[in-house]
Amino acid sequence: MTVLIAGGGIGGLTLALSLHQIGIPAKVFESVSELRPLGVGINVLPHAVRELIELGLMDKLDASGVRTRELAYFSKHGKPIWNEPRGLEAGYKWPQFSIHRGTLQQLLLDTAIERLGRDNILTSHHLTGWTETAEGVRADFIDKATGEAAGTYDGALLIAADGIHSAAREKL
Numbered sequence: 001m002t003v004l005i006a007g008g009g010i011g012g013l014t015l016a017l018s019l020h021q022i023g024i025p026a027k028v029f030e031s032v033s034e035l036r037p038l039g040v041g042i043n044v045l046p047h048a049v050r051e052l053i054e055l056g057l058m059d060k061l062d063a064s065g066v067r068t069r070e071l072a073y074f075s076k077h078g079k080p081i082w083n084e085p086r087g088l089e090a091g092y093k094w095p096q097f098s099i100h101r102g103t104l105q106q107l108l109l110d111t112a113i114e115r116l117g118r119d120n121i122l123t124s125h126h127l128t129g130w131t132e133t134a135e136g137v138r139a140d141f142i143d144k145a146t147g148e149a150a151g152t153y154d155g156a157l158l159i160a161a162d163g164i165h166s167a168a169r170e171k172l
């Protein structure tokens with residue numbers, strides 16, 4: 001029973017790691033040929049950090065991000081407007097992390113390759129459609145750069161983690 005995941009972003013990679021942790025085989029199909037650390041700094045809130053800690057990623061988060069202790073707003077003249085504690089300082093059981101989005105994605109990608117194997121994290125696989133089968137689902141992929149077919153894969157189910165412009169959501 002393999003779960004097919006379309007999209008190797010923060011959502012798809014975290015899902016793949018969680019499935020692997022509970023013994024469910026998963027395969028990630030990412031549209032681009034190479035995942036590069038793009039983006040800006042983001043704040044990963046305690047409820048999300050909890051999931052990452054349960055995946056055993058606390059040390060990697062500490063090595064790559066900053067534990068956020070406080071959120072503070074200032075006027076353009078530097079006068080404080082508002083501040084409040086965050087993460088552990090706010091009473092949560094888990095810290096909040098400020099981290100570059102690309103760094104987080106790379107951390108998840110490296111861990112996914114390490115745990116699931118490179119064969120299960122496929123790039124240049126852009127989901128174009130799927131059909132339901134007696135056993136689950138058959139998904140079709142192209143290499144978006146060339147427009148050529150990249151293969152058809154069978155799985156128990158297909159999860160769309162293909163972002164805000166989701167091709168799967170559009171079809172549904």
Ligand SMILES: Cc1cc2nc3c(=O)[nH]c(=O)nc-3n(C[C@H](O)[C@H](O)[C@H](O)COP(=O)(O)OP(=O)(O)OC[C@H]3O[C@@H](n4cnc5c(N)ncnc54)[C@H](O)[C@@H]3O)c2cc1C
Pocket residue numbers: 006007008009010011012029030031032040041042043044045101125126127128161162163164165166167168
């Ligand atoms: C400026 C900015 C600031 C933000 N700040 C925060 C913050 O502080 N805290 C926070 O929690 N969130 C923040 N977010 C939101 C956060 O970045 C997103 O919620 C998160 O990245 C979504 O992850 P995702 O995996 O769902 O989608 P994405 O990260 O978009 O990943 C989708 C992946 O699917 C791939 N893909 C697309 N189509 C296909 C297809 N047909 N087949 C296969 N693969 C496909 C894409 O190439 C991509 O790699 C911010 C977002 C922005 C833009």
